[in-house]
Amino acid sequence: GEDVEQSLFLSVREGDSSVINCTYTDSSSTYLYWYKQEPGAGLQLLTYIFSNMDMKQDQRLTVLLNKKDKHLSLRIADTQTGDSAIYFCAEFPTEGSNTGKLIFGQGTTLQVKP
Amino acid sequence: GAVVSQHPSRVICKSGTSVKIECRSLDFQATTMFWYRQFPKQSLMLMATSNEGSKATYEQGVEKDKFLINHASLTLSTLTVTSAHPEDSSFYICSARGDGATQYFGPGTRLTVL
Numbered sequence: 520g521e522d523v524e525q526s527l528f529l530s531v532r533e534g535d536s537s538v539i540n541c542t543y544t545d546s547s548s549t550y551l552y553w554y555k556q557e558p559g560a561g562l563q564l565l566t567y568i569f570s571n572m573d574m575k576q577d578q579r580l581t582v583l584l585n586k587k588d589k590h591l592s593l594r595i596a597d598t599q600t601g602d603s604a605i606y607f608c609a610e611f612p613t614e615g616s617n618t619g620k621l622i623f624g625q626g627t628t629l630q631v632k633p
Numbered sequence: 634g635a636v637v638s639q640h641p642s643r644v645i646c647k648s649g650t651s652v653k654i655e656c657r658s659l660d661f662q663a664t665t666m667f668w669y670r671q672f673p674k675q676s677l678m679l680m681a682t683s684n685e686g687s688k689a690t691y692e693q694g695v696e697k698d699k700f701l702i703n704h705a706s707l708t709l710s711t712l713t714v715t716s717a718h719p720e721d722s723s724f725y726i727c728s729a730r731g732d733g734a735t736q737y738f739g740p741g742t743r744l745t746v747l
Contacts, residue, residue, distance in 0.1 A: 549734065550734050550735070552735070554738070559741070559743070560740055560741060561637075561639070561726050561738040561739050561740040561741045562677075562726065562728075562738040563738070564635075564735065564737060564738075567735060607676065607677075611734050619665075619682075620667075620679060620682070621667075621679075621728075621736055623676045623677050624676065625675070625676050626675075626676050
């Protein structure tokens with residue numbers, strides 16, 4: 520079945536890099552996503568990676584994908600206090616009962632200390 | 634681009650009343666819309682998937698007579714919580730998907746039932 524796992528909490532100092540890790544189970548997932556949720560708000564799409572890619576960089580964000588290990592990471596360079604939020608990893612299965620749906624992890628709360 | 638709005642952002646109602654929440658894709662046509670529910674400090678729980686012009690598909694355990702979903706056009710889906718009770722109090726988030734795989738999320742609606 521589909522399952523996405525994330526660590527629940529990460530604390531970093533402003534200016535450091537943050538690395539949020541995620542593991543997923545469905546090898547049919549063609550896209551893997553990172554969303555950001557600030558308190559009381561909806562989910563903001565940060566970035567996504569297609570399953571045939573190993574890495575994607577977008578300004579301060581770098582996504583690494585290890586398809587063999589089904590491991591996804593999001594690195595935020597020069598982390599700012601405005602990056603404090605909950606980060607959700609999600610997979611997009613293309614087979615099975617959850618085809619076409621997003622399967623979310625539990626979310627990682629990123630705390631950035633000044 | 635890819636903006637999704639929700640209305641209202643916050644609603645307080647008395648037990649037994651019905652509440653309608655609107656979800657609109659503002660700059661793209663959404664062939665599929667999704668409704669999620671989020672409890673405090675938890676991930677998103679998918680309630681139902683709706684395709685324009687057809688009946689919604691509800692997830693297991695979600696009462697379709699309780700949570701009425703209408704997807705009348707390619708830019709609008711509504712969720713009506715009928716005969717609301719305090720246990721229905723939650724944060725409801727919609728998302729919309731166009732031709733691709735990516736879901737874009739609304740800002741959420743905070744429902745409080747007294």
